[in-house]
Amino acid sequence: MAEAVLSLQGIRKTYNAGTEVETEVLHGIDMALFKGEFCALIGPSGSGKSTLLNIIGLLDRPTSGSLAIEGHDTGRLDDRGLTQLRGHSIGFVFQYHHLIPAFTAQENVMMPLLVQRGFPDAAMQARAEELLAQVGLTRWRNNKAMSMSGGQQQRVAIARALAANPAIVLADEPTGNLDTKSAETVFGMMRDVNLASGTSFLVVTHNMALAKRCDRIIEVVDGQIVASP
């Protein structure tokens, strides 16, 4: 069995704890993501997918339970430690691309490395060029985000998610906002990267056709995992 890059045990998340409107949205999630795995996370709206993704992405802390990323127990880390681990180990692809409009495609791809290292250098520029070539956007590298199509922006976002060479890429409905053709291109690209580099992917999607093409499907319903074959 391949090693787990991500493992969750008994993850619970409660909002408004201690008040009358206390709501538990995750009721003890146990799951793991293995190295090189391409996994779909599905479930109806309001099932707790986004909360789970935020906790895995270290943007939010669980109320209880343990989360380990590449062997690091995240419960022991302070905010600064979480930020560093997030920068090194996790790449994000959001539904609405979320490129930074003030920067070009290439600069957006360099951004994760830039915030980590502080100063731009030739190596990160080369890395960005390489990744843009990989997603077929070399020609567009000097374009600002707003002058590209949705599909192109999402490909830049994938390149950006891969810039720091993370162990895990979390994609929150990466094709949800794209036409079928672009969705197919973007999905294919993520799969190619996964196969070529061994980066693990956890992809939230509503598109069952795409989910079925993943290595594994994890289904969350009402804050619990109901199927993880």
Add this chain to the structure above:
Amino acid sequence: MDSHLPFEVIAAIRFLREGLVQTLLIVVGVAVGVSVIVFMSALLNGVQSNILNRVLSTQAQVVVLPRKDVSRPLLKDGAARVIRVVQSRTQRQVTVDQWRKLRDSFARTASIDVVSPMASGPVFIVRGSATRTVTVTGIEPEHYYHFVAIPDDIIAGTSRLTGQDILLGKDLTEDLGIKIGDRVLLRTASGGADTLNVAGIFDLGNKGFNQRTVITMLNTAQNLLGTVGEVSSIDLTLKDPYTADEVADTIGAVHPVEADSWIRTNAQFFTAMRTQTISFSAIRTSVGLSVALGIASVLVVSVVQRSREIGILRAMGAGQGQIMRLFLVQGGIVGLIGSILGSALARGFLVLWQVFARNPDGTPFFAVEIPPSLYVLTAVLATICGVLAAAVPALRASRLDPVVAIRG
């Protein structure tokens, strides 16, 4: 991307450039505020140093005089109930005791620049049937000319004096119809008299001084006033005019003389200057404050507008400190650019001022300069002010919850 700049500066510049209209508006706002402060600082400095020069150009900074005689009642207060009237004494002694010794002692004192003994007293100046009361002032020109710039203000003749020469003010010569080379009679109330040669006419720009002062050599005045070998006062100029109070107090305590400082004798003038400075400080503070609030409010809006980008940067591993610095740098850049534009604007105001604010004869009212150090100081202060103004928005940005921020 410039590899010499850190992430925070690169991103701050990009963010400011992206919201160009917003940035331009606030930069112009800062520039207008800075220009008002710089221009007013220069103007106030000009006015004050001009007034100060005028005040100091006709008087010494410390005047050493003989001690005053005072009446001492024989009955002490409390000894008995008495009704009494104590009259002030007429002053017998009009000359400074042992003035040569004092002069030598002053000359050795580090804080004193020039020591100028003077013999002065009231005389009548007579020409034909016209008589005027004036003060004859006997001087040692090599010392006196250091603080009253007679040689610069001579409008006819020369400032060089011999024992038979006098210098008169412009207004007095006009009153009496005197010209260079004329001989005039000076007579004291006690009968002393001398006829002297008019060597030069001066105009110190002060009508009172021009009308009532006759300048001559020290020994000529001593002879005329009947105080041979004596002086009525010793005038001092100091290395730093503002130490006059302390210097005068020390002299009064150490030597048996009275010492008046120009600061005390011009108390009203100083109150006026101080009031002017305080009211200007109040204006400067309120302009500075409104500029800072302007920067802060623009950045607060910018934090709201960019919350999603802040969230993404946080997701990519940017720390709270980096996000905070990103906004502090924006405040600093706005302050710096605003101050540079503002200084240029102030320079423009100054040129206009010098073109339009002129005396009827075409000379400027007074010299107004912006010293280069003021530009540097303004730039530094405005940058710090911008950074401080950005503190609240920067703190808000750094504390944004990335989850909420990304959701927008």
